[in-house]
Amino acid sequence: MKAIILAGGEGKRLRPITAKMPKPLVPINGIPAIELIIGQLADAGITEAAVTTGYLAEMLENSLGGECRGVKLTYFREKTPLGTAGGIIPARDFIAGDDFIVASGDSVSDISFSDASDRFFDMGRSPMIILSHADEPGEYGVVLTDGGGRVTGFSEKPSISSTCSDTVNTGNYIFPAEIFDSIPEGVGYDFGRDLFPALINEGKPVVSFCTDSYWCDIGDCASYYEANMRQTGGENSAEPGCIAEGADVKSSVVMKGCTVAPGARIDGAVLCPGVKVGDGADIGKGCVIGDSSVIGAGAVVAAGTRLEPDTVISAGSYVGGGGFSGAATLLGGGGIRFPREKLTLGLASRIGSALASVFPGGRVGVMHDGSADAFGITSAILRGLRRGGCGSILCGQGFAAEASLAAAAMKLSLSLFVCRAGEDIGISFFDGNGLYPKRETERAFVAAMSAEPSTAALPGKSSVCGVGADYYLPMLTSGGVSLYGLHCTVHGGGMAAAMLKRALTTLGAMPGDGLTLTISEDGFSLTAEQNGFVCDDWHIKALLLRYTVRGEAALPVSSPAALSDIGGGRVKRYTRCPSGNGEDGIRALAGKNPELIHACAAAVSLCTLIVRSGKTLEKLSEAIPPFWYGSFEYKSPSGRDLSVLPHLGTPAGDGVYADYFRGGVRVVPTECGYRILADAVSGEYADELIGATKREIEKRMKKQ
Structure with missing residues (x-):
């Protein structure tokens, strides 16, 4: 077995560290990241590897030479970036019919390629993705698998609400040589975005090896710093002789060629090669100082500041700003x-x-x-x-x-x-x-x-x-509607209620006790009451879908399933924060039915329906099948644990969904826990579903 190491990326998010250094050469406790990876490949018995280079290719090739850690290296320089999969095509003759490992050249891990290789052969030599777990999977490609490790789907860099697992693609793979036949030549083609989805769509097996070992994609300055601190146990990572006696340097990365004068104070910062720090200078947490910069004596560089290479800060100056660390x-x-x-x-x-x-x-x-x-x-x-x-x-x-x-x-x-x-x-x-x-x-x-x-x-x-x-009131009143004879009262504080009152008055409605409309302060939710009969926001939308909305309509994927039945197949669903362009048409459709988004527009449509039909709210609602929609915010003291999601349901746009005989439950991850949404035939059953889901989450979290 041979290996191909992907090492052509520019690492824009790692600037200024990568301004004058290719990303695979960034030092982890003094050792280039790619050298650590080559060592792991050598431990797995690899003796030959191809290295695809691009950004600052000559520097990378000269640094590694023709052999590293006992592995013979052959370089393939990309003139035009063709993606992770397209970039390995030039190495096809080098692989020469062997099975091979593809390794990411800019991550740090304890992945055992030997164990992964054993799994590859046990699974019949199908294309394999090496997976790991991540606390913030939204920065990576989330991979979905069945109980046997076969890959069933992907979610590329999902939003929090769309996340359905904590299992992510590490950028490391094992392939049979025949995989080259599935990669087009001369065009941009990625493993995660293009190749694996295409194989799955064709019904071909893609398998996985999930490791619990340490893995870190050093994609930005914060993760780079954390990778170094893990290697050093929180101590400095510094070249010998860089830090003068009397300097106070804590938990920092000080690269080769740097000089830190006596009296300087540095805490939790990264100094790129050749930086000079004067006597008494102060560099705060989260700072990244670019190559060959000079920080004058007594100068203060505020926490979180990033300086491009060759920056000169004069003595006694104060420099602040930079990127926002949170x-x-x-x-x-x-x-x-x-x-x-x-x-x-x-x-x-x-x-x-x-x-x-x-x-x-x-x-x-x-x-x-x-x-x-x-x-x-x-x-x-x-x-x-x-x-x-x-x-x-x-x-x-x-x-x-x-x-x-x-x-x-x-x-x-x-x-x-x-x-x-x-x-x-x-x-x-x-x-x-x-x-x-x-x-x-x-x-x-x-x-x-x-x-x-x-x-x-x-x-x-x-x-x-x-x-x-100019826009909102005309949207409500320009339809030629007359509400003459309707008596209604608007409840709710703020400008949304004032806007609704103004619109209803303009259309001819009169103040009175006939119909009571309660609008939320943000203007997105409405409740109606007439003669003691109450209709909540979702049931109002159900009435509008049943009686007034014509043609297709768009609703959030998390809205009640009953609305699709009421809409007669006309309802399209959109997720809260989708990736890619697949939902663009549906999202554009959402704006064509403002009554399904804006509570003021829903109120005008509902009032129009009551006036034109001559029916009460209760009578109109008889055509709506019974449904109940409940929600619960589950906040965990330890925060959310995304590994429990696959046990709670199947991926369903926003979070996961479990279908039951008389309803269903959607669990959507939030910043500090989960939102549990129950869709059922009755309020009692919705409460039962929410309670059962809470208990399952607690049980799963205790096992972690």
Whole structure:
């Protein structure tokens, strides 16, 4: 058996560490990462390996030479990147009909390739993916398997809500030589995105070997630092002679050629080759200092700062800013939520500039709830957008559903809604369809927040727009509807209730006790009551699907299953935060039926139905089959454990779903636990399903 080591990547997320060094050469406690991998291959009996190179190829080839750790190396330099699978085609003659291992050249692990090889032959030499477990699988390709280890599906870098397992692709594989026949030549082709899904679709077996051994993809500066600290037990990783006596250096990575003068203080930082740190300089946690930079005597580099190579910081200077260290956990639950005291105006401006880099030349609108805190944060976000060169629109005061409509009606790249949420500040995100953005936008924003902020050559244009009068109210009242003779009362605080009252009055409805409508403050949920008969939000949507919505309609995948039956096969489902373009058509469809998203629009449609039919709410509901939808937020003191999800159901877009005779349960992972959604024929049975699922989660977590 031979091996192919993939070592051509640029490692953009590892900058500035990889600015002058190929990613496979980054040192792990002084040893290049790729050398550790070659050692593992040698331990498995590999004596010959091909190395595919690309970025800074000559440096990598010169560093390793023709032999390393007893393994003879042959290089294949990529002129044009063709993906992980396409990149191995040039090594076909080198493999010469042998089975072979494909190893990732930029990860660190204790994977036993010997054990994986044994599994490969035991499983009949089918293409094999080496898997591991990850606490944050959204940064990797999640792999789904059956009880026997056969691969059944993939989810590439899923959002939190779409995650259905903690089992991820490590980027290491074992193949029979015939696999080359399944890889097209001369085109971009990836193992995870293209090859394995194609094999499964053709009915060909793809198997797995799941390891409980340590594995770390050193994809960003934080994971690189953590990999080093694991190797050193939290001590410094430093070349001998780099740190002068009298310097205070703790838990840091100090690469070759660096000099740290007496009196310097460094805590939890990474210094790339050739960095010079002067007497009394102070470098904080999370800093990454690029090659050959000079930090003058007494200078202070604030925590989290990243400096590009050859940066010179003069003596006594203060340098702050840089990437936001908590970016990976910034988004969740529809946007950002921060304690008031932690969401500073500087961080808010940083959010704006990050969004500007995600949407260069685009337009982003920002609306607020009218509170002083939210207005201040809104102003700071707008400043960041302008500084980053993005068009910014102050959409004024309103409510979340109004901001959602603004994104679609004004053809914005993104719309934000900033509000007070108890002692927190919330920032909701809406894309051009008025829905939470796709995973690609989420990841691009997180990457931009982690990177050094940039300022555009020309500031973005700014403008002001009144969404309520210009777009939202006309959406509610322009259908030629008359509600004359209907008496209704609107309950609910905030601007959503005020907007609904205004719309109903414009359409001719009169205040009175006939129909009571209760709208949520965000404008997304509605309850109706008439003569003691109560209809919740999902049952109102059921009525609209039954009587008023024509043609196809789009609903969240987590909405009650009964709505699909009521819609007669017209209902399409979308996930909260999908990857790729597969749901683009369905998400666009969602905006064509505002009554299924906006509570104000649902209220107008419901009132119109009652007036035109002459029937009461109770009488109309007789055509709706009984269903009940319950939810429970399960918060675990130890956080979520994604390994329990495969035991709770099968992947179903958002989380996993288990189907029962009289209902079903969906379990969706959240930031601090799980959301349990029960869909049943009665409230009693829904409660039973929720209780049983809670007990199963607790049982599974105790076994871990």
